Amino acid sequence: MTRGHGWRLLAPALVLLAVAFVGPVGMLVPTSVRPYVPLVGITSGFTARHYVRLLTDSYYLEIIGRTLVLGLTVTCSTLIIGYPLAFFLARTPSRWRNWLTILVVFPLMLNLVVRTFGWIALLAQNGLVNQALQALGLVESPVKLLFNFAGLLIGLTHIFLPFMVLVLIGAIQNIPRDVEDAARVLGASWGSAFLRITLPLSAPGILSGSILVFVLTISALVTPRLLGGPTYQVMSTLIYDEFLSRLNWPAGSAQSLLLTVMVLALVYLSGRLARRTGARV
Amino acid sequence: MSGAAPALAVRRLRKSFGAVVAVDDVSLDTAPGEFVSLLGPSGCGKSTLLRMVAGLVEPDGGQIVLAGEDITRVAVHRRNLGLVFQSYALFPHMTVFENVAFGLRRRGVSVAELGPRVERMLELVRLGPLGARHPRELSGGQQQRVALARALVTEPRVLLLDEPLSNLDALLRDEMRVELKRLQERLGTTMIFVTHDQAEALILSDRVVVMEAGRVEQVGRPEEVYRQPATAFVARFLGRANFLAGTVAETGGAATVVRLDGGGLSVVAGPRAGLAIGQPVSVAVRQEAIGIEVAGAEAGREAGRPNHFAVTVVFHAFAGQAHHYVVQLADGRELEIAAPGSTPPLPRGSRARVQWSPEDVILLPGAGPGGSR
Numbered sequence: 001m002t003r004g005h006g007w008r009l010l011a012p013a014l015v016l017l018a019v020a021f022v023g024p025v026g027m028l029v030p031t032s033v034r035p036y037v038p039l040v041g042i043t044s045g046f047t048a049r050h051y052v053r054l055l056t057d058s059y060y061l062e063i064i065g066r067t068l069v070l071g072l073t074v075t076c077s078t079l080i081i082g083y084p085l086a087f088f089l090a091r092t093p094s095r096w097r098n099w100l101t102i103l104v105v106f107p108l109m110l111n112l113v114v115r116t117f118g119w120i121a122l123l124a125q126n127g128l129v130n131q132a133l134q135a136l137g138l139v140e141s142p143v144k145l146l147f148n149f150a151g152l153l154i155g156l157t158h159i160f161l162p163f164m165v166l167v168l169i170g171a172i173q174n175i176p177r178d179v180e181d182a183a184r185v186l187g188a189s190w191g192s193a194f195l196r197i198t199l200p201l202s203a204p205g206i207l208s209g210s211i212l213v214f215v216l217t218i219s220a221l222v223t224p225r226l227l228g229g230p231t232y233q234v235m236s237t238l239i240y241d242e243f244l245s246r247l248n249w250p251a252g253s254a255q256s257l258l259l260t261v262m263v264l265a266l267v268y269l270s271g272r273l274a275r276r277t278g279a280r281v
Numbered sequence: 282m283s284g285a286a287p288a289l290a291v292r293r294l295r296k297s298f299g300a301v302v303a304v305d306d307v308s309l310d311t312a313p314g315e316f317v318s319l320l321g322p323s324g325c326g327k328s329t330l331l332r333m334v335a336g337l338v339e340p341d342g343g344q345i346v347l348a349g350e351d352i353t354r355v356a357v358h359r360r361n362l363g364l365v366f367q368s369y370a371l372f373p374h375m376t377v378f379e380n381v382a383f384g385l386r387r388r389g390v391s392v393a394e395l396g397p398r399v400e401r402m403l404e405l406v407r408l409g410p411l412g413a414r415h416p417r418e419l420s421g422g423q424q425q426r427v428a429l430a431r432a433l434v435t436e437p438r439v440l441l442l443d444e445p446l447s448n449l450d451a452l453l454r455d456e457m458r459v460e461l462k463r464l465q466e467r468l469g470t471t472m473i474f475v476t477h478d479q480a481e482a483l484i485l486s487d488r489v490v491v492m493e494a495g496r497v498e499q500v501g502r503p504e505e506v507y508r509q510p511a512t513a514f515v516a517r518f519l520g521r522a523n524f525l526a527g528t529v530a531e532t533g534g535a536a537t538v539v540r541l542d543g544g545g546l547s548v549v550a551g552p553r554a555g556l557a558i559g560q561p562v563s564v565a566v567r568q569e570a571i572g573i574e575v576a577g578a579e580a581g582r583e584a585g586r587p588n589h590f591a592v593t594v595v596f597h598a599f600a601g602q603a604h605h606y607v608v609q610l611a612d613g614r615e616l617e618i619a620a621p622g623s624t625p626p627l628p629r630g631s632r633a634r635v636q637w638s639p640e641d642v643i644l645l646p647g648a649g650p651g652g653s654r
Binding site: 182185 | 335336337356357358359360361362363364366368370371372373374383384387388428431432435
């Protein structure tokens with residue numbers, strides 16, 4: 001394929017990217033440096049105030065930190081729950097495999113709001129989970145599982161698990177069985193062969209699954225809003241409120257740009273990491 | 282085989298996958314230092330047999346005994362065997378050195394001892410300077426040499442090879458054959474080699490085990506299985522032969538005469554015990570055992586001598602080291618012949634005579650396969 005052909009194949013996607021991403025994000029830049037006066041609105045002039053506040057005010061820093069920790073925790077929990085599941089699905093000789101895989105994807109077919117309300121019903125003070133815990137005598141009084149970190153972690157893990165599992169199934173299926181068999185014949189126990197061969201060879205899948213889940217988590221809006229309530233904020237809900245409740249578009253623009261930069265930086269860094277591991281794989 | 286205890290003994294091994302019987306009651310002894318080939322078409326159970334010995338497939342029944350120790354239920358990683366795969370199965374994320382060192386590290390070999398042992402083995406397979414490379418930076422032949430080094434460096438009690446040369450192109454395959462054979466002679470490792478390539482099996486092996494449909498058809502030295510195939514399957518699988526049906530007309534100390542069905546032609550074979558007059562037999566004559574010449578003036582007289590027949594050439598093709606002919610006998614029967622490529626060609630339609638010696642005639646009693654075991 002010549003260079004020219006490559007560009008022509010990429011053209012539709014590039015146009016879409018320009019119109020739906022680069023353009024709007026570019027428009028945020030001028031807005032984010034305009035002063036905002038309460039009860040008046042956006043005024044002309046230049047200020048770096050929104051950025052300074054975002055990066056120094058402890059209120060904002062806490063929300064940024066919380067968003068990143070949430071992204072990291074959800075990524076880790078989907079990885080820990082998803083890897084064994086993906087390994088089983090990739091390796092089982094069962095003829096039910098395709099049906100089981102569909103079962104993993106099944107939650108994605110339900111409306112996000114419906115799924116989230118389901119979790120509210122389960123996690124509430126007198127919800128099913130608390131009733132069960134109390135009935136089993138595991139806790140004295142109801143555990144707070146809603147409108148806090150635990151609630152977001154549970155809800156988002158459930159919602160993004162299928163993405164992690166699907167990416168991992170592909171990666172694990174790509175590892176030739178002969179290579180694992182070779183390790184075992186050479187004297188590696190099952191566990192040793194897994195740690196030294198299977199796990200390193202599935203690293204590209206772990207990396208791409210993790211990026212996917214991390215990015216989806218820190219940009220998720222509906223679930224954090226419903227499970228976090230109006231007070232337990234993450235960056236996406238903060239941006240939403242800034243634009244639509246407080247009408248402070250400049251501050252919202254600055255926050256949006258920070259979130260975008262964080263995501264782009266992460267994708268860039270993981271791309272470099274993938275190239276480095278890719279060079280070894 | 283010598284009287285020494287077998288390096289590897291397989292006793293009545295069985296394995297089915299669902300309704301398919303992959304290995305059906307196979308027994309086999311391998312002497313120390315012996316090179317044994319498991320030869321058969323794909324799906325004959327040879328790979329399954331090898332994988333059961335390696336411990337990667339669990340047998341339904343039977344016993345695997347390695348140097349006197351029953352290893353049938355021993356875990357894969359405790360068997361101390363070597364296995365070389367058709368796909369090479371190198372660890373793509375490790376260097377050549379680390380690939381070869383893998384088995385030694387699992388055995389807790391000290392770092393001081395590890396380096397020199399890996400280097401020595403890499404030298405042996407002529408990959409000395411390539412230790413720092415990754416597998417994908419090597420050619421197919423080099424990759425397979427890494428796989429060999431990786432399997433041999435731990436000094437396995439038996440080295441198992443699963444079609445290791447099948448992924449290489451023809452020229453490299455010939456080269457690797459020689460290299461493998463020399464390596465085996467030098468190290469004295471007992472090797473079990475699975476292949477579907479009869480030439481490979483004949484060239485490399487001390488003994489060939491011909492398998493079909495999960496069973497052993499014949500075990501013997503390469504000359505034995507080639508010259509005296511025990512069954513029609515073996516005769517068909519090793520080399521290309523002409524099969525002629527007939528009945529035994531004469532037996533005796535000097536020769537056996539078979540009258541071919543549907544015509545007055547007779548074939549003379551060497552003496553063979555255990556045949557009765559009137560018994561149906563199959564006569565096999567290999568393509569390259571048949572000589573072909575232009576019919577001379579004496580053609581008429583030649584017809585009376587044993588295994589001399591007047592024929593007409595109906596097809597000719599030149600294939601480099603051989604001329605391929607299809608010729609028609611007086612009774613309309615056709616024979617396929619592979620004549621040396623150095624002989625002058627006989628064009629289609631020419632009158633010729635063919636002949637073969639009685640020693641080259643293979644007699645297979647009965648009609649169905651396996652009737653003579």
